[in-house]
Amino acid sequence: MTPVFSLAERDRRWDLARTFMAREGLDALLVFGEHEDAGPAPVAYDTWFTNGRPGATVVVTAEGAPVSLLPGPMYIMDHLESSRRGETMWIPPENLRPARSSRTIVEALHASGLDAATIGVVGLGSHMPWHPEGIIPYGLWNAVLTALPRADFRPVDLAFGQLILPLGAEEIAVLRRSAAIGDAMVEAMVATAAPGVPESHVYAAGMAAGYRQGTLPAAMHLWSGPDVIAAGPPAWGQRPQEPRTLADGDVIYAEVFANFGGRHTQNQVTIAVGDVHEDFHRAALVARAAYDAGLAALRPGRTFGDLVDAMHEPIDAADGWPFLIAVHSLNPGLSVGKGRGLFSRIPGTEGYPRIADHPAFLPEMELVPGMSFAFEPNYAYGRHLAHLGGTVVVGEDTPIELNAYTAQLLHARGDAA
Incomplete structure (x- = not known):
């Protein structure tokens, strides 16, 4: 029988992330995922939260389902078709966004009241061997920092990576x-x-x-x-x-x-x-x-x-x-x-x-x-x-x-x- 991930596994992961946030003094997590065709050793922490197609940017807060910012409309169509076939999707439709530009990131953080929050970021730190200095593009990140000058963004890549290394x-x-x-x-x-x-x-x-x-x-x-x-x-x-x-x-x-x-x-x-x-x-x-x-x-x-x-x-x-x-x-x-x-x-x-x-x-x-x-x-x-x-x-x-x-x-x- 083909093994699958249950909602209990989803809840285990989200609870683990929120325990990590509380321990580290974080109000939220901002998680960047690498392109779905990244090849070996992909930076795909987004899928740990979504159980979905790689390449999203995910906003995780202390309550509720994460918000998933997607590269384009085709991701939403994939989600719709999978739902129509009876698959259990971890992220509800209302928490999907059809772009993951700096503007939509800022909008998602603002909508969650995180303009002046302490936010842990996965994507700024080292990801060996391909990305020793992070995966987030300079232009995107500079725009986010400019739009949210009161937010405190903290790289948490290594700490979060070690948190999820032990598999369930x-x-x-x-x-x-x-x-x-x-x-x-x-x-x-x-x-x-x-x-x-x-x-x-x-x-x-x-x-x-x-x-x-x-x-x-x-x-x-x-x-x-x-x-x-x-x-x-x-x-x-x-x-x-x-x-x-x-x-x-x-x-x-x-x-x-x-x-x-x-x-x-x-x-x-x-x-x-x-x-x-x-x-x-x-x-x-x-x-x-x-x-x-x-x-x-x-x-x-x-x-x-x-x-x-x-x-x-x-x-x-x-x-x-x-x-x-x-x-x-x-x-x-x-x-x-x-x-x-x-x-x-x-x-x-x-x-x-x-x-x-x-x-x-x-x-x-x-x-x-x-x-x-x-x-x-x-x-x-x-x-x-x-x-x-x-x-x-x-x-x-x-x-x-x-x-x-x-x-x-x-x-x-x-x-x-």
Whole structure:
């Protein structure tokens, strides 16, 4: 049976937000949501309040339903049609507004008597990795500040993000469904990959599996080659060129982003095509050791910094090099593991800018049951990289491992097209 969010889940969230407002001395919250096609790690706190289409700006006060300012009339038509079909909508029609410009924000705050209020803002603070200095446009925010000179606006992004990181029981059920969809996407990719197959066919197989499961996964990251060191969308998705054709000895690196009901999961994928270099297997052993160390450290009462340090112990002890971070939070994407300056270790990087080490972000954050994380340990010997992992949740006693399938080096089993 497909899990859904009930009105009890709605009330749990709204009550939690209002408890937060009272604790922080806030009269209201002003919550900005990123565009619905934002891709991986979207800033979508608006949907936490609305259970609706991403991209709204939400005003939350101490009583009543939030007011949802929408990007355009099509959002209202979607709400109307969903209501007509019998779906339970969290925001009533009278609390919808057909625009989210600075003018409509000011009007909504004025209508709620908030001209001189203390208002917590989600959208001004850091949202890693894409928005380290916030998502609110300068022109919009300058107009709001000019129109409401007596209001006290306070960034609350990090505090509110940590408030909602522990998922409720209904959210974890939805997260499990998202993780299962991610596994199905990877299984389709493994079944398709083979020498002679364009990597675009592997990409298409994975995305199609996600669509068939009844959701809209974000565009995945995918690269392939015998010794490729890269991450991100495939080159043929960015420039006019032919997709690469797989060959024996290649590996496929992919990061698969499943999204079901606004709960996000990630699969970190390395698929061996035929006989691959032995160093891939060696690197996978180090990455798996880091994954297992993370499972052992993911316990209530410990800190995110403890988790990061535990995952890096086997990484630091080996004689190759790590590619990217080993772990970050999900739902929302908030805490980020430490990174190493990597370019000095890759041949052929002369002339490129150096990348400095960076510490973990929010290392002091306490681990609480219900928090979800992307475990993505990676390791390389020379140019032979293994990247594996998936979504893990802090349990009451032991971790809840949702994507064990991709916590290993996978092997293609497809046939050439």
